[in-house]
Amino acid sequence: MIDGSKIRAQFPALHQKVNGKDLIYFDNAASSQKPQVVLDAISNYYHYDNANVHRGVHYLSQKATDKFENTRKSVQAFINAKNSCEIIFTKGATDSINLVANGYRSILNKGDEIIISQMEHHSNIVPWQICCEISGAELKIIPMLDDGDLDMEAFENLLSEKTKLVAITHISNSLGTINPVEKIINKTHAAGAKILIDGAQAAPHTFVDVQALDVDYYCFSAQKMYGPTGVGVLYGKKNLLTTLPPYQSGGEMIKEVSLKKTTYADLPHKFEAGTPNIAGVVAFKSALDFITDLGIENIAKHEDDLLKYAIEKLSEISDIQFIGKAKKRAALVSFNIEGLHPYDMGVLLDKMGIAIRTGHHCAQPIMEHYKISGTARMSFAIYNTKQEIDSCITAIKKAQIMLG
Amino acid sequence: MGTIAEIQAEITEEFNMLEDWMEKYEYIIELGKALPMIDDKYKTDDNLIKGCQSRVWLRADEQNGKIIYSADSDAIITKGIVAVLIRVLSNQNAEEIATADLAFIDEIGFKEQLSQTRANGLVSMIKEIKFYALAYQNK
Numbered sequence: 001m002i003d004g005s006k007i008r009a010q011f012p013a014l015h016q017k018v019n020g021k022d023l024i025y026f027d028n029a030a031s032s033q034k035p036q037v038v039l040d041a042i043s044n045y046y047h048y049d050n051a052n053v054h055r056g057v058h059y060l061s062q063k064a065t066d067k068f069e070n071t072r073k074s075v076q077a078f079i080n081a082k083n084s085c086e087i088i089f090t091k092g093a094t095d096s097i098n099l100v101a102n103g104y105r106s107i108l109n110k111g112d113e114i115i116i117s118q119m120e121h122h123s124n125i126v127p128w129q130i131c132c133e134i135s136g137a138e139l140k141i142i143p144m145l146d147d148g149d150l151d152m153e154a155f156e157n158l159l160s161e162k163t164k165l166v167a168i169t170h171i172s173n174s175l176g177t178i179n180p181v182e183k184i185i186n187k188t189h190a191a192g193a194k195i196l197i198d199g200a201q202a203a204p205h206t207f208v209d210v211q212a213l214d215v216d217y218y219c220f221s222a223q224k225m226y227g228p229t230g231v232g233v234l235y236g237k238k239n240l241l242t243t244l245p246p247y248q249s250g251g252e253m254i255k256e257v258s259l260k261k262t263t264y265a266d267l268p269h270k271f272e273a274g275t276p277n278i279a280g281v282v283a284f285k286s287a288l289d290f291i292t293d294l295g296i297e298n299i300a301k302h303e304d305d306l307l308k309y310a311i312e313k314l315s316e317i318s319d320i321q322f323i324g325k326a327k328k329r330a331a332l333v334s335f336n337i338e339g340l341h342p343y344d345m346g347v348l349l350d351k352m353g354i355a356i357r358t359g360h361h362c363a364q365p366i367m368e369h370y371k372i373s374g375t376a377r378m379s380f381a382i383y384n385t386k387q388e389i390d391s392c393i394t395a396i397k398k399a400q401i402m403l404g
Numbered sequence: 405m406g407t408i409a410e411i412q413a414e415i416t417e418e419f420n421m422l423e424d425w426m427e428k429y430e431y432i433i434e435l436g437k438a439l440p441m442i443d444d445k446y447k448t449d450d451n452l453i454k455g456c457q458s459r460v461w462l463r464a465d466e467q468n469g470k471i472i473y474s475a476d477s478d479a480i481i482t483k484g485i486v487a488v489l490i491r492v493l494s495n496q497n498a499e500e501i502a503t504a505d506l507a508f509i510d511e512i513g514f515k516e517q518l519s520q521t522r523a524n525g526l527v528s529m530i531k532e533i534k535f536y537a538l539a540y541q542n543k
């Protein structure tokens with residue numbers, strides 16, 4: 001069992017007043033708050049360990065490098081990757097996707113196809129649009145069903161020998177839909193294509209086993225997992241990363257440089273040009289330990305309970321419309337109240353100390369599907385409570401009266 | 405009809421009489437509801453202010469050397485805010501509009517509306533209003 005108050009005590013940012021009210025933070029899908037252990041890790045790194053990694057022979061550089069590489073091992077264990085060299089540190093999920101999409105610019109040719117879905121975050125759309133523009137490949141879109149599930153039949157019809165890559169989100173950040181990734185991966189492989197899964201919303205909430213999934217590329221962001229901003233992960237199968245062209249270039253990513261020809265470093269360094277966010281990566285280990293100590297299945301259970309409770313309570317609000325009713329959902333609920341603009345709702349809730357997200361959630365094609373300009377979204381994390389949901393419902397009703 | 409500074413002072417006084425944030429927002433909502441809507445035919449992409457989470461349409465006309473603004477939004481708070489802006493800036497000379505200091509927004513307790521968040525469009529609205537004024541000035 002999870003002891004909510006003990007967990008909350010570990011998050012300093014939660015203990016503040018906003019507009020004179022105790023902060024209620026329901027924007028976890030955008031970024032989660034950070035526990036004290038993560039804050040301490042960042043501070044300790046700069047206090048005692050700061051040096052550049054992989055470069056010096058001196059004590060501090062080795063200490064920093066060891067810590068940096070320890071996080072890589074933690075990530076490897078966290079997603080059960082076979083090799084630690086398959087873990088590439090990036091700036092975030094967006095950066096991870098860009099890394100792969102950039103490589104595919106020179107891999108793909110006219111006549112090739114990439115498949116994404118209608119429910120992607122913009123960061124899993126735009127890099128592929130650019131990749132297609134440059135390579136001449138074509139972008140195909142899996143449509144959504146009204147309940148917020150992917151149209152799997154349409155997906156199977158889109159797959160062909162032209163398909164080179166499928167890039168799909170594991171969990172939708174706007175609808176909460178948990179996509180059947182095992183099935184999607186199998187179908188993709190059966191068609192002879194590679195698969196990238198955007199796990200930005202999944203990694204904080206579900207156990208991910210990249211070997212069991214047999215996924216080719218998997219991406220996520222530390223900042224949504226109680227970890228620092230500016231740190232992300234790209235997992236890629238070793239043989240694929242070996243042939244994927246480098247992304248950024250410069251220091252760290254080389255084996256030998258002469259002015260005529262440069263050879264690239266081995267994995268993972270080939271994809272880690274320049275000085276990385278060392279403090280962030282080091283502190284990310286503390287975030288992973290925090291999750292692992294609690295048990296990700298316990299976190300998921302807690303969030304599922306909150307989700308069920310929130311849906312039940314929100315259903316009591318007159319004129320509420322839920323956006324996304326997929327069969328399997330995680331950790332967030334999107335809704336609109338008829339006649340009210342989500343922006344107005346968000347502004348008034350903020351005055352009552354409640355942080356929710358309003359707008360298109362960087363997923364405009366979803367909003368287009370439902371012919372709406374945006375939604376209000378509550379998203380949950382391990383430190384949220386049912387009392388907070390109650391307060392939020394009361395606040396929504398109050399806002400509804402004010403706006404009515 | 406007062407000057408921009410006079411109207412701002414008037415509005416600040418009105419808002420200062422309101423007790424708390426709720427009354428202030430209720431008043432803004434009221435103003436939003438009272439703002440005459442612009443005709444649907446003017447709700448074009450050309451008149452749409454980009455960069456707001458809510459959609460805002462702004463129109464400007466010249467009458468006897470003054471600029472008359474009208475606006476609409478799909479969000480009521482945004483509409484209330486733009487109503488206040490219009491009350492201050494509409495029916496004034498282009499030059500005065502272009503150089504107006506709008507400190508009152510902070511004073512009436514809507515400082516957060518002035519933040520740089522792209523989600524709220526107040527900064528873009530003011531820019532757009534001033535842009536029209538500059539355009540008329542240079543004509």
Ligand SMILES: Cc1ncc(COP(=O)(O)O)c(C=O)c1O
Binds near residue numbers: 173232
């Ligand atoms: C599904 C999904 N993919 C990608 C991202 C991008 O993550 P980041 O901004 O950390 O790169 C997000 C963040 O909101 C997301 O929800």
